[in-house]
Amino acid sequence: MPELPEVETVRRGLERQTHGFAIARVVVHRARAVASPQDPEAFAAALQGCTVQHWRRRGKYLISHLASDGGDGGHWGVHLRMTGQFLWLDEPRPPCSHTRVQLWDAQGQELRFIDTRSFGQMWWIPPGEPPEAVMGGLRRLGPEPLGPDFTPSYLQGRLHGSARPIKNALLDQALVAGVGNIYADESLFAAGIRPHTPAGQLRLPQLERLVRALVEVLETSIGAGGTTFSDFRDLTGTNGNYGGVAWVYRRGGEPCRRCGTAIERQKLAGRSSHWCPNCQH
Secondary structure, three states: OOOHHHHHHHHHHHHHHHOOOEOOEEEEOOHHHEEEOOOHHHHHHHHOOEEEEEEEEEOOEEEEEEEEOOEEEEEEEEEOOOOEEEEEEOOOOOOOOOEEEEEEOOOOOEEEEEEOOOOOEEEEEOOOOOHHHHOHHHHHOOOOOOOOOOOHHHHHHHHOOOOOEHHHHHOOOOOOOOOOHHHHHHHHHHHOOOOOOEHHHOOHHHHHHHHHHHHHHHHHHHHOOOOOHHHOOOOOOOOOOOHHHOOOOOOOOOEOOOOOOEOEEEEEOOEEEEEOOOOOO
């Protein structure tokens, strides 16, 4: 599943390419791609005639404000889930079998949503309603890891007395929004903390290292356009470049890039975790 850097990469691409995009026509090919309203035709009718404004990201969600006839057109929300991706097309091209939603402007330029696994979702939020009122997942999100509220003291308070592994805690979107398997592994390596360490046992200096490491890893990946793992593509169909320099993720049995010790792999709560037994204590 795309994580914060991949979703942020998509957000930036959408902001560059679709700000001011006047939606003239919408076709929904797969009804399950639309979470709200329940009728896909109502979703298409709501977006037609609207102009896309700025895009923002909240966790792994994308949200754009819409303008309609100079007024409020509501909001358009998107979650890519596992394999959802947007593709921008200047010229007509036949849709592939995994095309779920197509949007065109009057000049024939197209924004296409492709989703192999069909788990991605879209929402239209009526004018006057906050996105959280319709997109229930937004209400359960913790602070942004790149924002001012994600601090060592915040983590210390939330993790106090917790026996669950710190890796599992980082995957909890109610604790910190947007972090998934890749960047949890990478940030724990950078902080020198083993993934199965009970979260409540981490001292403040360790949490300070973890917060700093997570921010650095996320910013590095955003700069690389995300990672190549999990079929991620940006609006041009290009892979991210972070995966080739991953320290531990998907490198089980390979030598640590820092010390040469074999990277270990273990399942935690059903998810693969990777770490260096020498560099992480």
